[in-house]
Amino acid sequence: MESEDELIAQRSPLPGSVVGRLREQLVFVAEVDKLKTVLRQSPLAAADRRENDAEHSWHLALMVSVLAEHSDEPIDVGRTIELVVVHDLIEIYAGDTPLYDDEGRESQQQREEAAADRLFGLLPDDQERRFRELWDEFEARRTPEARFAKAIDRVQPLLLNWLTGGGTWRTPGVTADVVRERKAVIGEASTPLWTAVQELINEGERRGWVAPGA
Template sequence: MDEPLIERTPLPDALPSRLASQLAFLAEADKLKTVLRQSPLAAAGRRENDAEHSWHLALMVAVLAEYADEPIDLGRTIQLVTVHDLVEIYAGDTPLYDDHGRESQQEREEAAAEKLFGLLPGDQKAHFRALWDEFEARETPEARFAKAMDRMQPLLLNWLAKGGTWQTPGVTAATVRERKAVIGDASAELWAAARTIIGEGERRGWVAPST
């Protein structure tokens, strides 16, 4: 999987080099469709993949932007959620409740970002790497809201699955609240809704009770 896809069927030599680099990057991004997440799909008996997750986040940004505590640039926020998981093409998905995997997550993803965005022309490499860094740092209103959507989307899927990854061994309602708390950095209203959903899931026995 580390071999760039474009090397299997090289593009015609006559293409302009900038366009060829861009198409090579876009071809490589197709690998995102093969990276499985832990979250169950609501409409099918399988897990979602990273590309489906990213699309859903972009739609959530467009639908839920009115709940942002601070004004956000909608287009930039959609760019952030579209780009943020591309590094998992090489780094793999790190589940939210996988404490062991989270120890090496930053190192793996930093290396993946350098490799993947390096396929682009220099100016675009810098632009997309800056978007990825912005999402990770959560220092802008757009990044905070993008991260909130990244936490809200699997919350909705787990509710629809009557537990889903909430039933990971060792996870309690308190664990879920702690891992989802970043929603509150972007939207008090959505965080209140998330806490209501988690609380009702706990009441129904879909997540282990807090101790």
């Protein structure tokens, strides 16, 4: 039986001749294949199943490239794509914490900090620092790129909810006002996207896809 601590690279170890920096990088690249197994709550629009984290990350990267012109501040598109590709990797060990899971959110930071230490620690020292800096930048939203990356991370599942007639909006206890509150960070990065998102929430409320607000 597979141990939770077992690295994927341990199942079929690399030849002893593959050493040093390259070996560490290949071990990391193998380990992040686990991202494809982390299921999110968001439904797919194109199939009757839930999205996984790797699909989510790919979709975010593409959305950054397509929607970058709607950022309220100039952004480096390449760096923003790096941020959205890196930010969910830690869920390999920490698991996905749904936006409307208030209980899970209480321990989210602690779990994710520990996961970041463990996962990025597989890389050579310089890349460990770089990936950790990218992850910290996204979480802190301290740059225009991080603010836009966070906004896209909030827009994508909302769009999937709209396309599936509610999706996670139908979670018990979730109302239109809760959705607006949890999605408000979009407005910190993109006025056009926030305006569009509010239209989707408002129309979803009118259609009965999300419980009415107060």
